[in-house]
Amino acid sequence: MESSIPVSAKSERRWRSKPLQTSKPSLVLAFFSCFAWLYVAGRLWQDAENRTLLSNLLKRNTAQRPKFLTVEDKLVVLGCKDLERRIVEAEMELTLAKSQGYLKNRLSENGSSSGKKFLAVIGIYTGFGSHLKRKVFRGSWMPRGDALKKLEERGVVIRFVIGRSANRGDSLDRNIDGENRSTKDFLILEGHEEAQEELPKKVKSFFSTAVQTWDAEFYVKVDDNINLDLEGLIELLEHRRSQDSAYIGCMKSGEVVTEEGKPWYEPEWWKFGDEKSYFRHASGSLLILSKNLARYIDINSASLKSYAHDDTSVGSWMMGVQATYIDDNRLCCGSIKQDKVCSLA
Template sequence: MESLPTTAKPERRARSKPLYTSKPSIFMAFFSCLAWLYVAGRLWQDAENRKLLASLLQKNASQRSLILSVEEKLQVLGCKDLERRIVEVEMDLTLAKSQGYLKNQLRQSGSSSEPSRKLLAVIGVHTGFGSRLRRNAFRGSWMPKGDALKKLEERGVAIRFVIGRSANRGDTLDRNIDKENQSTKDFLILEGHEEADDELPKKAKFFFITAVQNWDAEFYVKVEDNIDLDLEGLIELLEHRRGQDGTYVGCMKSGDVIAEEGKDWYEPEWWKFGDKKSYFQHASGSLIILSKNLAQYIYINSASLKTYAHDDVSMGSWMIGLQATHIDDNRLCCGSVRQDKVCSVV
């Protein structure tokens, strides 16, 4: 028997589509893997480093002495260099003190006509605009004039009348002084100072500043123009004190501080001198002698030196804080009756 023909259906097979992966994705995955490995390695390395540092710190802490020596403390604080600098500064201060409170010698700024060699003394006779007759009297008595004044400087003593300038610069007062100086050539004119009765302490300061700048001398002497001098006696006194640094010589006195305004010798800052209102010991203003290094101290520190109502009190206050030797010499008490005194009141 014949079989019936059958229709064969085509067999359907499921076919999967091929997967396509782009090259950029592969590279990104590869680099991500590398980055992860790098980060993991660094984290592991940092952890090991921390362990090593912790162990070293613990070991050093156990070995370190609990009590530090002074040397170790200086090293810890970084003060070794500071200690060296302090020693150097102390050496410089010692040198400055031996040279008149300066490390190097002061520059001599005097005119070429002034002597360049070292003098025994510079004597400044403090005068005023109205004292011409008194100056003329001095020039004819104890004070040399003309060629004799130059010969005295050759011996080592320079004498000058000391005066400032008028409040009205260039007026008749200034012109008269300039004219007198052209004739006598015996003035030290303080160009930066205004001449006035209430400015005498500043005038004393300006004198020492200018004298130190112009002359190199063993001593600097301030003299008022109301006294006569035994010049040879003063020179002999100074000769005996050559080489004595830090000497402050004069007729020492104290005296009451006048607190009542309007009275003679009134001191506006009386309250600074204590309840007893008495001045400290200081040289009388008639004649005061300073050694070179003390005069240089005034020159160097002039801007910070306090002045009081009176010039001798002001100078005494400058000397109090220094290593100065106060020498009370009765021969410099101009009002005394001693026979061997070197000055007398006119």
């Protein structure tokens, strides 16, 4: 009977009777696979939790953040807006104070610290090489020493006007300083460089410095190639006393010189129109400005345009204000009339 059992059945019974065998490498691989799966799942869960936390923090900060501020709002918060307003107000007050006669205390050693008011300040242009001319003037029409002080007591200041050398402190400057210590009749323009081509800037510097140093009704610019009838000039100014916005001189105009190399050449001739004619202006030999016009030059000196010549420069400045033009033939120094107050030297 035993022999009648099929072979296949016997083999199946032997297979079932044997224990199941698994290799060690397979177990190790399965273990690491399970560990890796757990690690990845943990990281994904942690990242999701971090994202949720960050999202909540962002929402909270957004809710607590102040509203968007404009630039104007920020200026108000920082106080800058108020500071800007105060600066503008201070600038307006300063300009108003200067226009009403307030002058910064920049009085020179020859000025008046007592607040004395003068009739006129007369500035005589001079240069480093004009020592002999100055000596002649002091011996003729210009007072010196005690006579100069007595003239100031009458309300008239006279000074030679000069700038500084291009080489500051050289022998030219030292000679002028030495002469001034002896005569005390100079107005030295510390911020101006003395040179022929700088004359338009010199007239601006003279009026600015003079109006800051002396409180006078008139400021007179005089070239060093003329002689003055000093008493006649004082009489003329006395007659014009208290006349505001007075621009006084020997008025003229004339053709603008366009050819370079010729006397009185104007490099910016094209600005004077097709007719190439100068506007009405006082001759440069002697011109007079009232106090408010001189102060106007002082306040606006940084922006006033200068041309090639000082008299046309002053004339251009006067065109922009309400100046009263006074054409006085007595100030035409080249004239042969007998009643003039100046003559060519």
